[in-house]
Amino acid sequence: MPEPERKSKITASRKLLLKSLMLAKAKEEWDQEIVDKQAEKERYLSERVTPLHTSGLSLSQLQDLCRELHEKVEIVDEERYDIEAKCNHNTREERPVEVGDWRKNVEAMSGMEGRKKMFDAAKSPTGQ
Template sequence: MEELEAEKAASEEKKVHYLGEKIPPLQLSSLNIDDLQHLHAKIDVADEERYDCEAKVYKNNRDINELKLKVLDLGGKFKKPALRKVRVSADEMMSALFGTRTKESVDLRSNLKSVKKENIKQEKELTMEVGDWRKNVEAVSGMEGRKKMFAGGVQ
């Protein structure tokens, strides 16, 4: 950090020394009003040119950054081709996946889990038997329900 500050100070000294050699200091006390106005107009023109140059540099830097981003985006992407609908049989699909050229027919349905229809019917019947739970609660609630529970358990 100290070296950077030293470099900045050295460059400022060089700049001041160079400008002191090339441009003599202004003697404004000896100038009349017309000369001062003429000098002021020249300063305005130079300031406008400086502002225009700064705006161009800023715009060019922004354009360069945008183009760099576009190049980076395009570098990693490629256009995907449009896919076509293709009808492929199971045998052709298996040969394409595993690279086998044999004509063995593979039964893909044999690997699927089988569901028994009887179990589904039994589950539906069980849910139908339970019915409304509130009726069951009303029947068991109160002393009569408790007597039924104990009487049922004793017999």
């Protein structure tokens, strides 16, 4: 005797309401995550980057400051380029290699056909 179809214990309107509540909660958490990331970025930059005090500097002192900042930017840009080049190289060189099923090879060599192939290969003048 076939089993009667089970009806869902939750109505379609209830499902829709729960789905919209879940989406609203996810949106709220996503927005909070964006705010948290921005606050973390500002905190990190305030720790790492000292504010520039340019008031009261002469023209030559401002030019020296610009040269110093330019040298720092060049160093960081070179490091960024080197890291990017390494990443691109690894991406090109370290592609996932398609690995076959090793059992197929074992099964093929385990029977008489596999042994015959090995024997014939050893007997052939080219060794192949």
